[in-house]
Amino acid sequence: MENEDVGDFFKWSHNSTLMFLDLYKEHRKQVGTLEMKNIKQLFEKISKELKYKLKQNITPSNCQNRWKHLERMYKKYVDNNNKIGRGRKSFEYAEVMGEILGKKKNIHPVILSR
Template sequence: MYEEIAKELRQKTNQNITGSDCENIWKHLERMFKKYVDNNNKTGRGRREFEYAEAMEDILGKKRNIHPVVLLSSDTIIHPTTQVVTGDNSEKENLVEFPKTKELLSTSSKATDVTAPQRITNMNKNKERERKLTEKKEKMTFYRKKN
């Protein structure tokens, strides 16, 4: 395919363009478009402009690596066809069952099946462990200073 594109470009521009040149240019455009989309989806970032945004959106807009179905952060899961599920599990009756994924747990080297709500529970447990550990460290520091 890239050779055919290169052939047409050579005829139109009279430049020596190879199929691998076309492939590299396309891959670069894909990477730049992905960075553009990611940057503009993040909060606190300046909006970027991308000259070929509309054309790339038409071509790549349905790809999951560009627009993922489920977005995970440290405390929320955003699923575009449902609601936002927060880490506090206050809307337990409204939880959406997400497909299981392979996740490496920090306490084990084996991959286990974990659903998104389970992942939230695990994150909350880890945060609680970290909080308790921080409290213990602060107490130890206080007692050392006192003695």
């Protein structure tokens, strides 16, 4: 197969995840500019920087999958902790993800009352 992402597996450590999130925070605001037109280019840039810093083969696909996983876990964390009668859950990247996602409506929906 020609695709370089096929078969590439990278095990994310706590430090590599924090590095990824820092780079995501740093570069996310550039998406939609002439410099970085879309989110795909964001993950390409992050993977290049992580390859250089960590000396590991980290593909844009690895970065995109990590982001999707972290976003899904953060949503579950927020949903669980907003429901009454449930035990509080923890999520080790909650603070950083909260900074990145802020008050996005798909994470923190506006509650309408009738």
